[in-house]
Amino acid sequence: MNKTIVIANQKGGVGKTTTAINLAACLGVLEKKVLLIDADPQANATSGVGYDPRDIKSGLYECLIDKLSPRDIILKTESPNLSLLPAHIDLVGAELELVNQQNREFILKDLLEQIKSIYDYIIIDCAPSLGIITTNALTAANSIIIPIQCEYFALEGLGKLLNTIKIVQSRMNKDLDIEGLLLTMYDTRLRLSNQVVEEVKTHFQEMVFDTIIQRNVRLSEAPSFGRTIIMHDANSKGAINYLNLAKELIEKEY
Secondary structure (H helix, E strand, O other), X not given: OOEEEEEOOOOOOOOHHHHHHXXXXXXXXXXXXXXXXXXXXOOXXXXXOOOOXXXXXXXXXXXXXXXXXXXXXXXXXXXXXEEEEOOOHHXXXXXXXXXXXXXXXXXXXXXXXXXXXXXXXXXXXXXXXXXXXXXXXXXXXXXXXXXXXXXXXXXXXXXXXXXXXXXXXXXXXXOOEEEEEEEEOEOOOOHHHHHHHHXXXXXXXHHEOOOOOEOOHHHHHHHXXXXXXXXXXXXXXXXXXXXXXXXXXXXXXX
């Protein structure tokens, strides 16, 4: 079994990169072979697993534009069973450079055909946009996880994203599924958080993951050490939340 999952939402600050890094790491701890792909020019997933993007000479940009093989670029991480296809700032130029290419939405899909059999899961962290690189990720993926912040504007822009998913399904990837909506940054002390959870579950019902990611200081500070939460503090609430999410994801396959 191998599965490619995109973590996407064009709304920023909802926990996409935190989810991509820590879900990938927790799947690795659960003995799944995982590749994390950084498809965001900000390269936060790259720095979040211990690499300085300024030191990355070849990354996703070189794969998309120069047709380098991913096999030559993938890096090991300190987290068990977790590898990284990194990004650096040049990736911001790929949006423009891909505009006039034929079949530009299928470039990442073709690249992943070379390596996907090696991994149980490929997790793609996307930028907060619906540009060509995100479209490439959706075209290459089996499913999408949509993080939703437990705050007032939680559902803002979600309709636009769901519409984009429908377009990708109809034109480029009929097999793309919504894996689930993931509620993030949940604060048990706030009535608003509970209202958002209730509203999202009422609207989307079984599409919402049972696991909810709570606000957690250790989860917030882990990226500053270049470590996944499971390597930074395996006993923290954040680590337990993401381990539960990884288990829920695996159980859905069976």
